[in-house]
Amino acid sequence: MNEITATAKGVRHKQQSTRFWALFAAPGTAWLLALFVVPFYAVLALAFGHPDPIFGSAIPEWNPLKWDATALRDALSRIFGGDLGTVVIRTFTYVGITLVICILVGYPVAYYVARSARKSRGIILTALVLPFWISYLMRMLAWVNLLAPDGMVNRFLDWIGIFGGPKNFLSGNAVTVIIGLAYGYIPFFILPLYASLERMDVRLIEAARDLGASRARAFWRITWPLSRQGLMAASVITVLPMFGDYYTNGYLSGSPNTSMIGNQIEYYLHGSTSPQTGAALVIVLSVLLVILMAYYLVSTARAASSVALR
Amino acid sequence: MTVVKRRRGIPALAAITWLYILWSIVPVVIAVQFSFNAGKSRSVWQGFSMRWYTGDPNQSVLHDPTLRHAMANSLWLAFGAMVIATPLGTALAIGLARWRSRLAKPANGLMLFPLVTPEIVMGVSLFIVFVNLFTGVSAGFTRQLLGHATFTISYVVIIVRGRLLSIGTQLEEAARDLGATRWQAVRTILLPLLKPAIFASLMIVFATSIDDFVISSFLSTGASDETVPMKIYSSTKGTATPALNALATVMLVITLAAITVAVLVMRKLNHDDSGHPAAALISISS
Numbered sequence: 001m002n003e004i005t006a007t008a009k010g011v012r013h014k015q016q017s018t019r020f021w022a023l024f025a026a027p028g029t030a031w032l033l034a035l036f037v038v039p040f041y042a043v044l045a046l047a048f049g050h051p052d053p054i055f056g057s058a059i060p061e062w063n064p065l066k067w068d069a070t071a072l073r074d075a076l077s078r079i080f081g082g083d084l085g086t087v088v089i090r091t092f093t094y095v096g097i098t099l100v101i102c103i104l105v106g107y108p109v110a111y112y113v114a115r116s117a118r119k120s121r122g123i124i125l126t127a128l129v130l131p132f133w134i135s136y137l138m139r140m141l142a143w144v145n146l147l148a149p150d151g152m153v154n155r156f157l158d159w160i161g162i163f164g165g166p167k168n169f170l171s172g173n174a175v176t177v178i179i180g181l182a183y184g185y186i187p188f189f190i191l192p193l194y195a196s197l198e199r200m201d202v203r204l205i206e207a208a209r210d211l212g213a214s215r216a217r218a219f220w221r222i223t224w225p226l227s228r229q230g231l232m233a234a235s236v237i238t239v240l241p242m243f244g245d246y247y248t249n250g251y252l253s254g255s256p257n258t259s260m261i262g263n264q265i266e267y268y269l270h271g272s273t274s275p276q277t278g279a280a281l282v283i284v285l286s287v288l289l290v291i292l293m294a295y296y297l298v299s300t301a302r303a304a305s306s307v308a309l310r
Numbered sequence: 311m312t313v314v315k316r317r318r319g320i321p322a323l324a325a326i327t328w329l330y331i332l333w334s335i336v337p338v339v340i341a342v343q344f345s346f347n348a349g350k351s352r353s354v355w356q357g358f359s360m361r362w363y364t365g366d367p368n369q370s371v372l373h374d375p376t377l378r379h380a381m382a383n384s385l386w387l388a389f390g391a392m393v394i395a396t397p398l399g400t401a402l403a404i405g406l407a408r409w410r411s412r413l414a415k416p417a418n419g420l421m422l423f424p425l426v427t428p429e430i431v432m433g434v435s436l437f438i439v440f441v442n443l444f445t446g447v448s449a450g451f452t453r454q455l456l457g458h459a460t461f462t463i464s465y466v467v468i469i470v471r472g473r474l475l476s477i478g479t480q481l482e483e484a485a486r487d488l489g490a491t492r493w494q495a496v497r498t499i500l501l502p503l504l505k506p507a508i509f510a511s512l513m514i515v516f517a518t519s520i521d522d523f524v525i526s527s528f529l530s531t532g533a534s535d536e537t538v539p540m541k542i543y544s545s546t547k548g549t550a551t552p553a554l555n556a557l558a559t560v561m562l563v564i565t566l567a568a569i570t571v572a573v574l575v576m577r578k579l580n581h582d583d584s585g586h587p588a589a590a591l592i593s594i595s596s
Contacts, residue, residue, distance in 0.1 A: 018411055020492050025405025028398040028463055029417045035460040036424055038443070039435035046438050060442045109330050112323035127331045133569045134338055135521045137539040138558040142337035145344060145555070151353040152340070187334070244428030247523055251543055262430050269434055269528070275441075282434045289428065 047071055047279035058276035075280035084264065084281075091260040094174070094249075095242050098181040102189040102238055103231070105182075110190050110234075111223075114197035128194070131187040140251050143180055144170060147252075172255030180252040181242060189238045196230025197223075229303055236296045240289055261285055342562070345555035352552050362556040371556045376533070380541040381557065383451070385564075387526065387537060388519040391458035395515050398459070399466025400508055404500065406467070407474045424464045432461060433528035440529065450535040457525040462518055466511040473507035506576050513572035517565045 045060035048067035052059045061067055078084040113124050131139065146152050147169040154166040169176045200223070208218040246262030261281065268278030345363070349356030359365060364372045371377050406418050424432065436457045440447055447453055481503070485495040501508075523539035530540065538561050545554050 017492070018409065021405050021409035022411065022413075023405070024401045025409050025414070025417055028402030028405070028467070029420065031398055031460065032420050032424070032463065035436065035439075035456055036432070037420070039439035040431075042439040042443055043431075043435045046442065060438075105326070105330055108323050108326045112320065112327045115320070116324075124327065124331070127335065131334050133517060133521075133565055134562055135539055135542075135558065135565065137523055137542045138341065138562060139338060141542050141554070141558055142341035145341050145352045146337055148353045150351065155353075183334070183337075186330075240426060241428045244430035246430060247527075247543060265430060265434060269437060275438070278434065279438060282431055285428075286431055289431075293426065 043279050043282050046276055047283050049276060051276075057273055071276045071280045072283065075277060075284060079284065087259055087261060087264055090258070091243065091262075094178055094181060094258075094260060095239055097178050098185065098242060099235055099239060101178070101182040102186050103235075106186055106189040106193060106234070107227075107231070110193040110197055111227075113194055114200070115202075128187065128190055136184060137247070137251065139184060140180060140248060143176075143183065143252065147176060170252060170254075172253055172257035174258055176252050177249040177258045180248045181245065184245075184248055185238045185242055188241075189234045191234075192237055193227070193230050193234040196233065197227055200226050229300060232296060232299065236292060240292065243289060244285060338562075341555050342559050344552050345559045347552045350551055352550065352555060362551060362553040363560075366553070369551055369553050371553055371560060374553060376536070377541065377553060377557050379534075380536045380538050381560065383535055384520055384537040384539075384561065387451070387454055387458055388516045390455045391462050391519040392512050392515045394455070394459040395462040396466055396508060396511050399463045399511060400470050400504065402463065403467040403470035403474060404496070404504075407471060408479075421464055421467050424461050425468075429461070429522075429524035433457075433524045436460070436525065437528040450529075450531045453529040454526050454535060454537075457529050458519045458522060461522070461525060462515040465514050465518060469511045469514065470504060470507045473504055477503050506578075510572045510576050513568040516568050520561060520565055 042060060044064075044067075045062050046058060048064075048069060048071070049058040049061040050066075050068050051057070058071065075084070079088050109128070113121060113128065116124065148154070149166045149168065153169065157167065204222050204226070205218050208222050209215070213221065244262050244265075246260060246266045249258045249260060250263060250266070262285075265278050265281045265285070268281065269275050272278075344352050344355070346358050346360070347356055348359035348361060362370050364370055367373055371381070402417075402421060406414060406421065409417075436453070440449070440453050447456065477500070481499050482495045485499050486492070490498065521539065522537075523543060526535075526537045527540050527543070530536065536544070538557060542554060542558060
C-alpha cells in the first residue's frame with residue numbers, strides 16, 4: 001500500500017518535473033518556431049505561390065497541396081544553361097579560390113599556434129580572435145580606403161613604378177572581391193582548425209620521428225591525416241556563409257561583372273518586382289548548402305566509425 | 311631533446327603567422343588612423359585632428375544627424391536584442407538541459423539551426439514573412455529588433471549551456487533535498503551560479519547585434535532605420551568623408567569594450583576552468 005502510493009508519488013513527481021522544465025524551454029522554442037521556422041516556410045510558400053491575376057507579382061500559397069513549381073523550374077532552367085549559369089559558376093569559382101587561399105594561409109597559422117609554447121600562445125590567439133569582434137563592414141571599409149584610386153596601394157604601385165596610372169580596384173575587379181572574401185573569412189577558418197590541431201596527440205609525431213621518419217614524412221603520415229577532419233569542419237564553416245555573401249562584393253565591387261548568387265537574391269527581393277524569383281533562388285541555395293552539410297556530417301560519421309573499428 | 315627537434319623549422323611558420331596577423335589588423339588600424347585625418351581624404355594623411363569626431367560643425371559624427379541617427383539605431387537595436395534574447399536564451403538553455411522528454415531533442419536541433427543558416431537565408435525569410443504574413447508588425451525598427459533577437463538567441467543558449475554543464479545538478483538536488491521547491495532551487499542556486507554566463511551572453515548579443523548588416527538591411531524601410539553597418543555600406547566610395555571612419559571607430563571601441571568586459575568577468579568568476587583570457591575569448595567566439 002505504502003509502496004504503491006510512493007510510486008504514484010514518484011510518477012506525479014516526474015510529470016511535474018517534466019512540465020516544470022518544459023515551461024523554461026517553451027518561450028524560446030515558440031520564438032524560434034514563429035520567427036525561424038515559419039519564415040522559412042513563408043519562403044517556400046512564396047516560391048511555390050501563384051502569380052496574382054491583377055498585379056502579376058506572386059502571392060504566397062500556404063497550402064502545400066496547391067503548390068506551383070513554375071518559378072522554381074524557371075530558376076533552375078536559368079541556372080542550367082540560362083543567364084544565371086555564369087553567376088553560379090562565378091560563385092563557385094570565387095568560393096573555391098577563396099577556400100584555397102584560406103587553406104594555404106590558415107593551415108600554417110593554425111598549425112604554428114597549436115604547436116607553439118603555451119606561454120606565448122595567448123597573445124597570438126587574441127590577435128587571431130580580434131577580427132571576429134571588428135565589424136565585418138569596417139574591415140571591408142579599411143580595404144576600400146586602401147584600394148581607392150588615391151589610396152595607399154595605388155600610391156605604392158605608382159612609387160615602385162609598375163602599371164602606370166592608378167588602377168581601378170573597386171569596380172568589377174574579381175581579384176579585389178576574392179581578396180576581400182579571403183580577408184573576411186579566414187578568421188572563421190583558422191579557429192576551428194586550430195581547435196582540432198590543438199587536440200592532436202603530439203606524442204604520435206614524436207613517435208614517428210623517433211622511429212626515423214623525416215619531418216616531412218611525419219607530417220604527411222601523421223599530422224595531415226589526423227587534421228583532415230578539422231580541415232573539413234573549418235572549410236564547411238567558412239564556405240556555408242560565403243555562398244550566401246552578397247555584401248563583400250557589393251561593397252568592394254558593386255558591378256554585375258562580379259555578381260554572385262547572393263547578389264541575385266538580394267536584387268530580386270529588394271530591387272525588382274519579382275521577389276518570387278528571389279525566394280526560388282533562396283531554396284536552390286539552401287538545398288545546395290544542405291547537401292554540403294550532409295556530406296560533411298556523413299563523412300565525419302564515417303571517419304568516426306572507421307577510427308572505432310581500428 | 312624532442313623539444314629542440316620540434317622547434318627547428320618553425321621560423322618559416324612563425325613568419326607566415328605574424329605576416330598574417332599584420333595583414334589582418336593593419337588595414338583596420340589605418341582606417342582608424344584616417345578617422346583622425348585633418349583633411350577630407352580617407353587615404354592621404356593631412357595631420358591629426360578631432361574634426362570628424364566633434365570638430366566639424368556639419369559633417370562630424372557629433373553633428374551630422376544621419377550619422378548620429380545610425381549610431382542611435384544600432385545601439386537601440388543591440389540593447390533591445392540583449393534584453394529579449396538573453397532571458398529567452400537562458401531559459402531555453404536551462405529547459406533543454408533539464409527537460410527529459412521526446413520533444414527536447416527536436417527543440418535542441420531547432421536551437422542549433424540558426425547557427426548554421428547563412429544570414430542571407432534568414433534575412434530573406436524574415437523579410438518575406440513580415441511582408442506576407444506578420445503584416446501587423448510595424449515595418450522598420452520593430453521588425454529589425456525581432457530579427458536580431460532571433461539570430462542571437464542561439465548564442466545565448468550555447469554560452470549558458472556550457473556553464474550549466476560545468477555546474478552539474480548536485481547543488482540543485484541538495485537544495486531540493488533540504489526542502490526547496492524547484493523554483494526556489496532555480497532562483498537561489500542556479501541563477502546566481504549562471505551569472506557570469508548570463509553577463510557574457512548580454513555582451514555577446516550586444517556585440518553580434520551591433521555588427522549585423524544583413525538582417526537589418528533586409529528588414530529596413532529606408533533612411534529612418536539605417537544602422538551603422540548599413541551606413542558604411544550605403545555610403546558611396548568617392549564622396550564619403552573620414553567621418554565614416556570615425557563612426558566605425560566609435561562602434562569598434564564600444565564593441566571591443568563590451569567583449570573585454572565580458573572576458574574579464576568570465577575569467578574572474580570561473581578562473582578555474584579557463585587559464586587564459588584567450589581561452590574564454592575562443593569559447594565565446596566559436
